[in-house]
Amino acid sequence: MSEALLPDPVSVTVRAPAKINVYLGVGKVRDDGFHPLETVYQAVSLYDDVTVTAAEEWAVTLLADGDHVDGSAVPDDDTNIVVRAGKALAAHHGIERAAEIEIRKTIPVAGGMAGGSADAAATLVALDRLWNLDTSDDDLLALAADLGSDVPFALVGGTATGTGRGEVVTPVDDAGTWWWVVVFSDEGLSTPSVYGAYDLLEGGDHDYRVRPAMLDTLRHPEDNPDGLPMFLYNDLEDAAFYLRPDLQTTAEAALECGAATTLLSGSGPTMLAMATDADHAREVAGRLAGRGYTRTAVAHGPVAGAHVVAYG
């Protein structure tokens, strides 16, 4: 059978997920300013879609999907992480190319859900397809790690442990479908400021390793259906609550609204309320809305990492 040759695409759209850290253990700050981590990432069903189109000059357009997305905080010039991703990919292959990059954003900006990292991962995959580069997975992961600690995970998706500064990603079997009410915040919170508060308050002098029993619970949720909530943990939570006491109030409200437990997402300020299933998540979100927390989304995980959704 002969194969028809497809023309090169004019545009490619890639969808990349937000991440949460169902476990985030943080050690003592390293000489390079980063903190050693042991984390368990989970990709959840909030997505940014990135569309790349061949162009002479780099350009970025942002479409904000939802009133929890503050597009004004996202640069539209070469400092945007998506342009840095595109330039890094071109340099890796020794080619001179540019592209127009449109980001349709649902993941909150500076929310602790790695939205910028998702956009960078999506851009790497989209430009690889647009330019027909066939970059190996290992090379894409290395380019991703240079762009930011959370970018490799956005490529891989699912559930995975992260070590190093978060960039060394190892997939974890996760047989569950876990439901979350994502409670957005009106303002962003800068990641370095939360790590700075962590250094002052706690310093990281403790055992921050992931408990093997947590990974067993993800692998075999049927053996321990109530197990995950008791393992959820984030070392940055006290630091984020110190900088933003309103987040602790949000956590208390979510518990009063019936959440199984609550957790800061990454370095915040997004808060997560865990639910037992989709209906329970919608109930908790409804009750939170009654208490004035109207900027929420119901999401589930794990979901796939960056993947092509359309060729134009």
Ligand code: C5P
């Ligand atoms: O790697 P990324 O660009 O996402 O990191 C943003 C900032 O977050 C870093 O400059 C650093 O202040 C802080 N960070 C850290 N330790 C990590 C990851 C991030 O201190 N493991």
